Amino acid sequence: EVQLVQSGAEVKKSGESLKISCKGSGYSFINYWVGWVRQKPGKGLEWMAMIYLGDSESRYSPSFQGQVTTSADKSTGTAYLQWSSLKASDTAMYYCAGWSKYDAFDIWGQGTKVTVSS
Protein backbone atom coordinates (compact mmCIF):
# COMPACT_ATOMS: atom_id res chain seq x y z
CA GLU A 1 0.00 0.00 0.00
CA VAL A 2 1.28 3.44 -0.95
CA GLN A 3 1.33 5.72 2.06
CA LEU A 4 3.03 8.58 3.83
CA VAL A 5 3.82 7.86 7.47
CA GLN A 6 4.38 10.80 9.79
CA SER A 7 6.18 10.98 13.10
CA GLY A 8 4.23 10.95 16.35
CA ALA A 9 2.59 13.69 18.36
CA GLU A 10 4.81 16.27 20.05
CA VAL A 11 4.36 18.38 23.17
CA LYS A 12 6.81 21.27 23.42
CA LYS A 13 7.35 24.56 25.20
CA SER A 14 7.59 27.97 23.57
CA GLY A 15 11.09 28.66 22.31
CA GLU A 16 12.01 25.01 21.80
CA SER A 17 12.99 23.56 18.42
CA LEU A 18 11.23 20.74 16.65
CA LYS A 19 11.66 18.57 13.55
CA ILE A 20 8.84 16.31 12.32
CA SER A 21 9.09 13.73 9.57
CA CYS A 22 7.11 12.19 6.73
CA LYS A 23 8.31 8.93 5.18
CA GLY A 24 6.98 7.36 2.02
CA SER A 25 6.37 3.62 1.84
CA GLY A 26 5.09 1.25 -0.81
CA TYR A 27 6.31 3.53 -3.58
CA SER A 28 9.40 5.48 -4.56
CA PHE A 29 8.63 9.09 -3.71
CA ILE A 30 11.99 10.31 -4.96
CA ASN A 31 10.31 11.98 -7.94
CA TYR A 32 7.51 13.44 -5.88
CA TRP A 33 6.88 16.87 -4.51
CA VAL A 34 5.79 16.59 -0.88
CA GLY A 35 3.82 19.39 0.71
CA TRP A 36 3.19 20.43 4.29
CA VAL A 37 -0.25 21.61 5.38
CA ARG A 38 -1.23 23.17 8.70
CA GLN A 39 -4.65 22.80 10.29
CA LYS A 40 -5.31 24.67 13.51
CA PRO A 41 -8.03 23.26 15.80
CA GLY A 42 -11.44 23.78 14.21
CA LYS A 43 -9.96 25.66 11.25
CA GLY A 44 -9.20 25.12 7.58
CA LEU A 45 -6.21 23.85 5.63
CA GLU A 46 -3.20 26.12 5.02
CA TRP A 47 -0.46 25.26 2.55
CA MET A 48 2.95 25.89 4.12
CA ALA A 49 5.74 24.53 1.94
CA MET A 50 6.73 22.01 -0.72
CA ILE A 51 9.90 20.01 -1.27
CA TYR A 52 11.04 17.82 -4.16
CA LEU A 53 12.54 14.69 -2.67
CA GLY A 54 14.88 14.12 -5.62
CA ASP A 55 16.95 17.28 -5.20
CA SER A 56 15.48 19.07 -2.14
CA GLU A 57 14.24 22.05 -4.19
CA SER A 58 11.77 23.81 -1.93
CA ARG A 59 9.01 26.39 -2.15
CA TYR A 60 7.30 28.27 0.66
CA SER A 61 4.03 30.06 1.16
CA PRO A 62 4.75 33.75 1.86
CA SER A 63 2.84 33.28 5.15
CA PHE A 64 5.34 30.67 6.33
CA GLN A 65 8.59 31.79 4.68
CA GLY A 66 11.17 32.26 7.41
CA GLN A 67 8.96 30.59 10.04
CA VAL A 68 9.67 26.96 9.12
CA THR A 69 12.21 25.00 7.09
CA THR A 70 11.54 21.92 5.01
CA SER A 71 14.26 19.44 4.09
CA ALA A 72 14.52 15.94 2.65
CA ASP A 73 16.64 12.80 2.69
CA LYS A 74 16.21 11.13 -0.68
CA SER A 75 18.10 8.02 0.44
CA THR A 76 15.26 7.21 2.86
CA GLY A 77 12.42 8.95 0.99
CA THR A 78 11.74 11.18 3.99
CA ALA A 79 10.68 14.81 4.16
CA TYR A 80 11.08 16.97 7.24
CA LEU A 81 9.55 20.14 8.64
CA GLN A 82 11.35 22.03 11.36
CA TRP A 83 11.01 25.02 13.64
CA SER A 84 13.91 26.72 15.37
CA SER A 85 11.80 28.45 18.02
CA LEU A 86 8.21 27.32 18.54
CA LYS A 87 5.37 29.62 19.57
CA ALA A 88 2.06 28.75 21.20
CA SER A 89 0.40 29.78 17.92
CA ASP A 90 2.18 26.84 16.20
CA THR A 91 -0.18 24.47 18.02
CA ALA A 92 -1.89 22.56 15.21
CA MET A 93 -2.12 19.35 13.24
CA TYR A 94 0.49 19.17 10.48
CA TYR A 95 -0.07 16.99 7.44
CA CYS A 96 2.33 15.99 4.73
CA ALA A 97 0.88 15.15 1.33
CA GLY A 98 2.22 14.02 -2.03
CA TRP A 99 1.59 16.31 -5.00
CA SER A 100 0.80 14.15 -8.01
CA LYS A 101 1.22 14.76 -11.73
CA TYR A 102 -2.53 15.43 -11.69
CA ASP A 103 -2.04 18.75 -9.87
CA ALA A 104 -3.45 17.62 -6.54
CA PHE A 105 -2.40 16.17 -3.21
CA ASP A 106 -3.38 12.56 -3.85
CA ILE A 107 -1.72 10.90 -0.86
CA TRP A 108 -1.90 12.26 2.68
CA GLY A 109 -0.06 11.33 5.84
CA GLN A 110 -1.97 10.64 9.04
CA GLY A 111 -0.95 13.99 10.54
CA THR A 112 1.37 15.01 13.37
CA LYS A 113 -0.24 16.88 16.25
CA VAL A 114 2.01 19.56 17.69
CA THR A 115 1.11 21.18 21.00
CA VAL A 116 3.14 24.15 22.21
CA SER A 117 2.62 25.48 25.71
CA SER A 118 3.64 28.92 26.80
Place this chain on the structure above:
Amino acid sequence: SYELTQPPSVSVSPGQTASITCSGDKLGDKYVCWYQQKPGQSPVLLIFQDTRRPSGIPERFSGSNSGNTATLTISGTQTMDEAEYFCQAWDSSTAYVFGTGTKVTVL
Protein backbone atom coordinates in the same frame (compact mmCIF):
# COMPACT_ATOMS: atom_id res chain seq x y z
CA SER B 1 -2.30 36.95 -2.16
CA TYR B 2 -4.83 34.80 -3.97
CA GLU B 3 -7.99 33.82 -2.07
CA LEU B 4 -10.60 31.12 -2.55
CA THR B 5 -13.96 31.67 -0.86
CA GLN B 6 -16.44 28.93 0.03
CA PRO B 7 -19.75 29.12 1.90
CA PRO B 8 -19.20 28.13 5.55
CA SER B 9 -22.00 25.57 5.52
CA VAL B 10 -24.43 23.73 3.27
CA SER B 11 -27.37 21.61 4.41
CA VAL B 12 -28.93 18.89 2.28
CA SER B 13 -31.53 16.17 2.75
CA PRO B 14 -30.54 12.55 2.12
CA GLY B 15 -30.93 11.66 -1.56
CA GLN B 16 -30.90 15.29 -2.69
CA THR B 17 -28.18 17.23 -4.50
CA ALA B 18 -25.66 19.43 -2.69
CA SER B 19 -23.66 22.09 -4.50
CA ILE B 20 -20.57 23.66 -2.94
CA THR B 21 -19.05 26.70 -4.63
CA CYS B 22 -15.47 27.96 -4.60
CA SER B 23 -14.87 31.51 -5.83
CA GLY B 24 -11.67 33.19 -6.91
CA ASP B 25 -10.45 35.67 -9.48
CA LYS B 26 -10.26 34.02 -12.93
CA LEU B 27 -10.51 30.63 -11.23
CA GLY B 28 -11.61 29.07 -14.51
CA ASP B 29 -8.09 29.64 -15.85
CA LYS B 30 -6.60 27.39 -13.17
CA TYR B 31 -6.93 23.73 -12.23
CA VAL B 32 -9.14 23.09 -9.19
CA CYS B 33 -9.30 20.05 -6.98
CA TRP B 34 -11.56 19.13 -4.07
CA TYR B 35 -10.91 17.30 -0.81
CA GLN B 36 -13.23 15.74 1.74
CA GLN B 37 -12.25 15.71 5.40
CA LYS B 38 -14.19 13.89 8.10
CA PRO B 39 -13.61 14.68 11.79
CA GLY B 40 -10.36 13.26 13.08
CA GLN B 41 -9.24 12.09 9.63
CA SER B 42 -6.82 13.27 6.97
CA PRO B 43 -8.25 14.91 3.84
CA VAL B 44 -9.10 12.68 0.89
CA LEU B 45 -8.84 13.77 -2.76
CA LEU B 46 -12.28 13.74 -4.43
CA ILE B 47 -11.79 15.66 -7.69
CA PHE B 48 -8.68 16.77 -9.59
CA GLN B 49 -8.14 18.86 -12.71
CA ASP B 50 -11.62 20.40 -12.29
CA THR B 51 -13.69 17.34 -13.22
CA ARG B 52 -11.71 14.10 -12.84
CA ARG B 53 -12.29 11.54 -10.08
CA PRO B 54 -9.52 9.34 -8.62
CA SER B 55 -10.25 5.63 -8.67
CA GLY B 56 -12.47 4.61 -5.79
CA ILE B 57 -14.35 7.91 -5.55
CA PRO B 58 -18.11 7.42 -6.12
CA GLU B 59 -19.68 8.80 -9.27
CA ARG B 60 -22.06 10.93 -7.20
CA PHE B 61 -19.18 13.40 -6.75
CA SER B 62 -18.61 15.68 -9.74
CA GLY B 63 -16.87 18.97 -10.39
CA SER B 64 -16.97 21.92 -12.77
CA ASN B 65 -15.00 25.13 -13.16
CA SER B 66 -15.74 28.22 -15.24
CA GLY B 67 -15.31 31.96 -14.94
CA ASN B 68 -14.68 32.82 -11.31
CA THR B 69 -16.42 29.82 -9.75
CA ALA B 70 -15.73 26.12 -9.33
CA THR B 71 -18.48 23.84 -8.06
CA LEU B 72 -18.48 20.47 -6.35
CA THR B 73 -21.77 18.63 -6.77
CA ILE B 74 -22.86 15.68 -4.67
CA SER B 75 -25.77 13.89 -6.31
CA GLY B 76 -27.95 11.58 -4.23
CA THR B 77 -26.23 12.72 -1.03
CA GLN B 78 -25.75 10.05 1.61
CA THR B 79 -25.34 10.47 5.36
CA MET B 80 -21.74 9.28 4.99
CA ASP B 81 -21.06 12.44 2.90
CA GLU B 82 -21.40 14.62 5.99
CA ALA B 83 -17.93 16.19 6.19
CA GLU B 84 -15.97 19.34 5.48
CA TYR B 85 -15.00 20.03 1.87
CA PHE B 86 -12.08 22.13 0.68
CA CYS B 87 -11.27 23.37 -2.82
CA GLN B 88 -7.71 24.03 -3.92
CA ALA B 89 -6.33 25.85 -6.92
CA TRP B 90 -2.87 25.71 -8.37
CA ASP B 91 -0.81 27.58 -10.86
CA SER B 92 2.55 29.31 -10.80
CA SER B 93 1.02 32.53 -9.45
CA THR B 94 -1.38 31.16 -6.82
CA ALA B 95 0.87 28.37 -5.58
CA TYR B 96 -1.22 25.79 -3.68
CA VAL B 97 -3.93 27.85 -1.99
CA PHE B 98 -6.86 26.16 -0.25
CA GLY B 99 -10.41 27.43 -0.01
CA THR B 100 -11.95 28.41 3.31
CA GLY B 101 -13.88 25.15 3.66
CA THR B 102 -17.56 24.16 3.68
CA LYS B 103 -19.25 21.96 6.25
CA VAL B 104 -21.92 19.79 4.70
CA THR B 105 -24.71 18.64 6.97
CA VAL B 106 -27.04 15.87 5.81
CA LEU B 107 -30.39 16.02 7.60
